[in-house]
Amino acid sequence: MTDSQAPQAPGAARPEAPMARRRPATRRTGEAEPAGGPPRQTGQDWRTWPVYAAAELGFRNYWYPVQWSSQVGRKPVPVTVLGERIVLVRDSGKVHALQDRCPHRGVPLSLGRREFPGTLSCPYHGWTYNLGDGRLCAVITDGPNSPINGRVSVATYPVAERIGLIFVWIGDGTPHPVEADLPEELVDNSFAMGGRSDIRRGNWRFAAENGFDEGHAKYLHNTALWRLFKVMPTWNVTRVISEGKWLTRVQDQVHWEAEFPNVGKFSNKRWWKRMPLPDAPGKASKVNPVIGSMNLLGFVSIRLPGILRVAYPQFIHYEWYVPVDADHVRYVQIMVRFERGMQARLFQAKYLIAIRWLFHGQFTAQDAWMVDVMDAPPERLYRPDLSLTAWRRHVEDVAPTVQPATTGSTGAR
Numbered sequence: 001m002t003d004s005q006a007p008q009a010p011g012a013a014r015p016e017a018p019m020a021r022r023r024p025a026t027r028r029t030g031e032a033e034p035a036g037g038p039p040r041q042t043g044q045d046w047r048t049w050p051v052y053a054a055a056e057l058g059f060r061n062y063w064y065p066v067q068w069s070s071q072v073g074r075k076p077v078p079v080t081v082l083g084e085r086i087v088l089v090r091d092s093g094k095v096h097a098l099q100d101r102c103p104h105r106g107v108p109l110s111l112g113r114r115e116f117p118g119t120l121s122c123p124y125h126g127w128t129y130n131l132g133d134g135r136l137c138a139v140i141t142d143g144p145n146s147p148i149n150g151r152v153s154v155a156t157y158p159v160a161e162r163i164g165l166i167f168v169w170i171g172d173g174t175p176h177p178v179e180a181d182l183p184e185e186l187v188d189n190s191f192a193m194g195g196r197s198d199i200r201r202g203n204w205r206f207a208a209e210n211g212f213d214e215g216h217a218k219y220l221h222n223t224a225l226w227r228l229f230k231v232m233p234t235w236n237v238t239r240v241i242s243e244g245k246w247l248t249r250v251q252d253q254v255h256w257e258a259e260f261p262n263v264g265k266f267s268n269k270r271w272w273k274r275m276p277l278p279d280a281p282g283k284a285s286k287v288n289p290v291i292g293s294m295n296l297l298g299f300v301s302i303r304l305p306g307i308l309r310v311a312y313p314q315f316i317h318y319e320w321y322v323p324v325d326a327d328h329v330r331y332v333q334i335m336v337r338f339e340r341g342m343q344a345r346l347f348q349a350k351y352l353i354a355i356r357w358l359f360h361g362q363f364t365a366q367d368a369w370m371v372d373v374m375d376a377p378p379e380r381l382y383r384p385d386l387s388l389t390a391w392r393r394h395v396e397d398v399a400p401t402v403q404p405a406t407t408g409s410t411g412a413r
């Protein structure tokens with residue numbers, strides 16, 4: 001596996017300050033306004049999916065990618081995952097993750113210093129913690145015989161580094177292998193990749209639903225530069241199938257244009273646009289052998305704890321929706337090509353020159369925009385939303401452990 005140099009620069013959507021939790025406030029439909037009060041929104045709530053509805057901060061007992069490996073060295077790096085504030089630090093080549101709060105007076109340890117090998121010292125009074133087990137191992141301002149030494153500790157988190165990313169286990173007990181939470185094809189094959197990671201506004205569920213949403217791509221993204229030379233359909237008939245850990249959207253019908261009664265014709269066909277690829281990656285005339293062997297019946301798949309896979313005949317795009325807090329999501333996107341040698345290097349150059357900006361930039365910024373401004377429930381679902389309800393039903397069936405809500409803002413980092 002060749003890791004791209006691309007992982008860098010957080011995207012434009014990263015907020016600098018904690019955001020207030022968004023609540024439905026404005027009315028966007030033409031509903032009648034009740035006399036003597038603000039307009040009421042009507043529609044369905046999420047009572048049908050109680051586990052999902054409760055999972056504002058995601059699910060415990062999974063590995064989550066929280067930072068690029070290249071971004072974590074000796075200097076402590078703060079991250080927030082599922083509402084938990086964590087400090088990452090590398091010592092002798094190994095990354096450690098500790099609770100980012102000194103038990104003494106609550107100062108973030110990510111502001112601390114590295115005074116002794118294998119330790120991190122709080123910047124306020126110099127309480128010093130062992131990176132391996134989180135135990136207080138020296139109290140600089142209380143002398144070598146401090147009675148509190150060894151009697152306090154901070155929580156530590158299991159850490160794994162894979163595919164150029166640091167994964168942290170948020171859960172209880174002994175973690176399962178990190179490979180169980182990676183797409184299988186990324187475990188078994190070598191590949192070249194490029195990627196970016198941004199903190200974006202909006203709850204992680206809106207981001208995940210947007211990823212698997214059947215309805216929007218052909219309309220929202222028909223203005224994206226990434227699709228400038230490809231026709232987008234007008235509407236499709238789709239179903240969702242379940243295979244192992246994945247749900248996949250299968251397209252049964254694709255309608256390139258349509259005549260809408262009393263309104264007119266809608267089409268994205270233009271003289272400069274080519275008709276796009278067939279409706280499943282394996283049906284293309286030229287398919288990468290690894291992607292072909294996956295026997296995918298559709299392009300787009302999703303799985304817990306919030307991983308999207310969009311497979312094209314020659315490469316695959318993945319997205320992780322990692323809950324930060326109730327109103328922010330860490331949006332990790334990577335593009336993978338199962339090649340070695342010259343082909344792999346060519347792909348990485350193409351990623352840096354074009355894909356990073358066109359697809360992982362402008363195209364998915366349109367998604368970020370929608371995830372930020374949407375406001376549901378209540379909601380009035382339509383036929384293509386079967387992709388959303390299939391995903392929610394899947395969550396109810398698996399019934400993962402919901403991360404309990406925290407109070408207050410984490411500062412989204």
Ligand code: FES
Nearest residue numbers: 102104105122125
């Ligand atoms: S607050 Fe950390 S040592 Fe005092």
Ligand SMILES: [Fe+2]
Nearest residue numbers: 210217221367
């Ligand atoms: Fe999209």
